[in-house]
Amino acid sequence: MKNRKDDEIMDIQSLLDQAIEARKKAYTPYSNFQVGAAVLTKGKQVYLGCNIENASYGLTNCAERTAIFKAVSEGEKGIEAIVVVGDTEGPIAPCGACRQVLAEFCDKDTKIILANLNGSKVETTIDELLPGAFSLKN
Numbered sequence: 043m044k045n046r047k048d049d050e051i052m053d054i055q056s057l058l059d060q061a062i063e064a065r066k067k068a069y070t071p072y073s074n075f076q077v078g079a080a081v082l083t084k085g086k087q088v089y090l091g092c093n094i095e096n097a098s099y100g101l102t103n104c105a106e107r108t109a110i111f112k113a114v115s116e117g118e119k120g121i122e123a124i125v126v127v128g129d130t131e132g133p134i135a136p137c138g139a140c141r142q143v144l145a146e147f148c149d150k151d152t153k154i155i156l157a158n159l160n161g162s163k164v165e166t167t168i169d170e171l172l173p174g175a176f177s178l179k180n
């Protein structure tokens with residue numbers, strides 16, 4: 043019989059597959075570095091994102107922020123898991139801006155899975171990614 047842990051592993055694998063698909067939609071004429079992300083909300087919906095670059099480089103939106111903003115703009119309240127994937131040597135490392143946005147919408151139980159295309163994968167938390175995050179409640 044399948045247990046809860048098996049279901050979780052399947053969820054994560056399915057999110058990773060979807061993030062890899064989303065990555066193919068990345069708009070990256072400047073860096074040619076594609077990233078994909080998949081968010082599973084507490085409402086059990088999946089939102090996908092890719093990085094979207096701009097001629098004014100600083101306006102680039104990273105894949106994880108695209109996916110999170112899609113979820114939030116549809117009224118989703120919390121994130122159960124997020125997978126981010128890129129063609130990096132090890133698991134991809136989110137930029138500082140994304141860590142601050144993750145801190146806004148993730149809680150201590152949110153699973154943050156960082157992956158690459160070769161099967162490297164780490165599961166982490168927002169507290170590990172951004173210890174001492176800025177918040178108005180500090």
Ligand SMILES: O=c1ccn([C@H]2C[C@H](O)[C@@H](CO)O2)c(=O)[nH]1
Nearest residue numbers: 073075077093104105135136137
């Ligand atoms: O976690 C990351 C790291 C980088 N990028 C994007 C931003 C830019 O388009 C390209 C190169 O930095 O990768 C993401 O989308 N997510």
Ligand SMILES: [Zn+2]
Nearest residue numbers: 104136137140
């Ligand atoms: Zn980023």
